[in-house]
Amino acid sequence: MRLLIMGPQGVGKGTQAALLSKHYNIPAISTGDIFRFNIKNKTPLGLEALEYINKGELVPDELTNKIVKDRLAQDDAKNGWILDGYPRNASQVEALDAMLADLGTPLDAVVALTADHDVLMDRMMKRAQLEGRSDDNPEAIAKRLDVYAKETAPLLDTYKSRGLLHEFNGVGEIDDIQATIIKGLGE
Template identity: 40%
Template sequence: MLNLVIFGPPGAGKGTQSAKLIEKYQLIHISTGDIFRAHIKGQTPLGQQVSQIIAEGNLVPDSITIAMLEEEVKKNPEAKGFIFDGFPRTVAQAEALDAFLEGVNTSISVVIALDVNEDELKARIAKRREISGRSDDDADKLVKRIDEYFTKTIHVLPYYEAQGKLSKVDGIGDIDTIFKNLTDIIDNY
């Protein structure tokens, strides 16, 4: 089973590249952002709780996020693998994900970090906000989310580096060139 974690700050291209990887490798995409948005849109009790947390610019607690991810993995027992997008965001989440996957006889195969500078991120998200109207792309929330990534989430990378699973890819440039760099790493796995 091929299990990937795609890392990068908001606007790094995780969703764009994940879509291409899903098609090539027939993987199931698990995006915590998409899961949260679906619950919020459906106005589920969880969605209301998550909405409040996100509105304040905070991370959703590990217990909620991990339970939702486990549910998504269990819904797809015949999957060839998964792409985890937006998770894990802390070392505790990475450890919980490893423990859960080990319990279902698999593990993270490769972790790819898309490197994109802050100016490029802001430009991309401004464009995305115009096109999609995503509420989480609000300028004030964006600054907080980018800061959250660079002050907290980025510290998960050494966890995977110590396991020999981390690769970094320049996330600026032609989408297809970035994709080829990603697939070269995955194919070497």
């Protein structure tokens, strides 16, 4: 099973990716984790990414695409994966399509989690309090949700037109959401 998990920050993508990873016995791959691994292990791609990060710049799509492709080609991803945090824009969708064609591994489904804006704001403010995250202040949260709405949410239409999109409510009991996703994916 090769899945994308998409939705705005705070909707529960990471939680559901981890649960689905265990259920399907495939790795949950977050782009943030990939970057941290490559930087920590001082890989050539990690060192290149670090140059941008140290300048406070976003890592360019071209480099992000290389890092994702490298990760999807690793042995533990041969039987499938759940990709969280990628693609984030139309350019990355095209790159992912090319990667999957090169690897001979088509995408099986896109899981999109949804929640109302107010619920997301509330969740992320609580997370900020629990985890002491300085990047989770109301202004930063609102900006990230706005970027998602403008750049990433439109990608859902692309996957819908391909017949790959499965949308689920990200509000409720975690186990109930997981069960609904698994049932919706045909298990």
